[in-house]
Structures are given as structure tokens and as C-alpha cells.
Amino acid sequence: MNDSGDRQGCQFGGGDIAVHHAVRHDIACDDGPHGFTCNSNPGTITSNVGIDNAERATR
Numbered sequence: 100m101n102d103s104g105d106r107q108g109c110q111f112g113g114g115d116i117a118v119h120h121a122v123r124h125d126i127a128c129d130d131g132p133h134g135f136t137c138n139s140n141p142g143t144i145t146s147n148v149g150i151d152n153a154e155r156a157t158r
Contacts, residue, residue, distance in 0.1 A: 108134040111142045121142060127150070128152070130149075130153070
């Protein structure tokens with residue numbers, strides 16, 4: 100883990116340009132705060148597993 104980062108697992112980015120992302124069939128383990136997060140960007144999160152992340156996934 101890198102303590103200087105935000106420790107998100109899989110995140111869709113953010114910023115001023117909306118780009119659709121798709122995350123399928125992935126595992127996010129031991130992340131903090133979220134294993135999967137849209138981070139203000141459009142996208143689809145399907146058929147994934149989050150294990151021991153600090154918080155639940157956000158949409």
C-alpha cells in the first residue's frame with residue numbers, strides 16, 4: 100500500500116472530462132476507503148468482489 104495516495108482500489112478518475120468506464124470480474128481487497136468507486140465519472144461496475152475494504156463501494 101502507498102500511504103501517500105488515496106488508497107482507492109479501482110476508481111474511474113474524475114476531473115472535467117466524463118469518460119464511460121466498465122469494470123467487470125475484478126477483485127478489490129484491503130483497500131481504503133473503497134474497493135470500487137465511480138469518483139464523479141460515469142461507468143458500470145458489474146460482477147466484482149470487494150474483500151476487507153475500509154468502506155463499501157460508492158456509486
